[in-house]
Amino acid sequence: MKYKITRKEALNLEDFLVEVEAPLVAKKFKPGQFLILRIHEKGERIPLTITDCDPKKGLVSMIIKAVGKTTSELSKLDKGDLLTDIVGPLGNPSKIEKFGTVVCVGGGTGIACLYPIVKALKAHGNHVVTIIGARSKDKLVWEDEIKEICDELIVTTDDGSYGYKGVVTKPLEKILKSKAVDKVIAIGPMIMMKFVAKTTEPHGVKTVVSLNTIMIDGTGMCGGCRVFIDGKMKFTCIDGPEFDGHKVNFDELMNRLSMFKGKEKQAMKHYERGTK
């Protein structure tokens, strides 16, 4: 069985949306879960957070940043193209209940990953404040979609080209100081999640982060996705991907993410040579 791309849309120079036919995944998807796909027979398995899902039509979509070989290759595909493998949903769903006031913080493509979570939080009667950040205005994705479903939206850009100038932790700090927040959920680059957790810790606000680690199988077989939570080894794929942000050792994790950096560059070069 192959998996058909039903929609493909570039959001800016790097980010794009892919919607695929994956009925098994769509049927069981819950916010916070991810899938693993392989483009072709020689492809690697890459984990991607699911940003939206239509169980009736059997469709799931993801927002992806073209950073490495596989994501670049994926960005070149179009509606009608076939992917060799998709498996999921993987990982544990987000815990969704009525918490009260929830601040959701998203960075980069993590903004889109927040979308189903925010939707579910709203459905459970939470007051949701969303802070989303990007390097610049053109890198900001999924703003309108998020805006539509949350109660308050704050936008930041590193260069000040749109919204507040600066990083997401600034408005977060302000909110934490000004009102009672029951929970913070952060999805985005590791460094952003690290500082979100740092910001909320002194306020004692429970903070959930969604980790995107090195993965192969996504089913608990390889241990490549291991993280240390409070010093205890956990597997992101089956114990996560969400963990208590105050217990995650981010530095260690960022280091592990760099393990294949050299190889990734080599793969990219090889790929570019081949496409020329």
Add this chain to the structure above:
Amino acid sequence: MVDIGGTRVTMREQPVRERIKNFHSVPFGYDEKEVVAEAQRCIMCMHAPCEIYCPVRLKIKAMIRKIAERKFKEAFLIAKEDNPIPAITGRVCPQEDQCEGVCPLAETENGVNIGKLEAFIADWAMKKGITEEFYIEERTEKVAVIGSGPAGISCAVDLRKFGYQVTMFEALHEAGGVLQYGIPAFRLPKDIVDYELSYLKKIGVDIQLNNIIGQNIRFSELRENFDAIFIGTGAGAPLFIGIEGEELNGVYSANEFLIRVNLMKAYDFPEHDTPIVCGDEVGVIGAGNVAMDAARCALRLNAKKVYILYRRTKRESPARDEEVQHALEEGIIFKELISPTRMLGNEKGWVTGIELAKMRLGELDKSGRPRPIKIEDSEFTMKLDTVVEALGSRPNRLFLDQSPELERNKWGVLVVDENLNTNIRGVFAGGDAISGGATVILALGEGRKAAKSIHKYLSKGDGK
């Protein structure tokens, strides 16, 4: 003195210097002349201990007789009766502990090379396109087989022969389980695994890839939709020692190392996309088959020095003799009587070495092997840039966590009765999911046994 049995016909192999640069099979396999000569060594002893010690009770003597008579097809059909995957078991069974070890010839010389005979006839049949022929009397009952490794394969084949509608579920993108992701191609060529799996499809087993029971289909849904279930989910979860430094880059579980190499073909990077970083000096912790596999893969990934770090001695290694032999020939260095105490790293977060404590052997433990005892204050360090932990594995939590109704022991191993029935009616289990990590052939035997139990369970109603 009469030379009964003579000496074993030498197995031609890839020369060491060449084979450490590729992932092709190390042994070439017998040719027709050789295989007949080797089969003729069999003295056709009355009691055939080889058969008694075979976990699937293969009719070895009859098979050997046919080979000796050059009746390869008949030999193949005899093997197939009891073993759906002879090409695989012939290559990966621990023959020295089973058939070949108890062969009367083994007292003075090597036993008959039963593994290689078995592999020969299976390969021969594959090349000739000869398969077993049987008539399937279709039944309507549906059976789900979870997992497509050795236990699942043998169970599925037998269930089809009984006539059941069999659907096999596999979480990964390729079927075969440990045969696919675990055992390297130089030991078990992948075309052989693919062939055996294509046979499954040919006889009508519906193989569903990328389908995780528990995630995609709830176990309870499965129970509603199928008349019986076989769980052959194996022992796919890696164990880590739990010492300082396991977060370091360059530290792998043997599972990760082997999955990258075998399933994802990282040895062919960047042609294949999945990378692997393997340094010049590699330490593999453990001395079982998986450790040997990882060590020999490391060598083929251009490592300069590969060490097996083992707390006992070579003699106690649970690996197949042939694997230890091949590893030694290839230059793998055994460091015995040592046990890791922590891993050392640099400021960039990469592993740079390992600290080990010296051990001595004490009294025999439950496994019948001497217990390694740590010698106080004997720690020393060794320079390494890749560490692979091959400490064994346990059943995967993913499936079990989603099926809390299944009874298991404290190691996560499913509890079954003598018919391989779990605590739930109609749900059976076998292979590493109930043993926690054994051999392909034991799993295969249990798959077959479970198929029989399922048949009994399902046919009760119709008066059979």
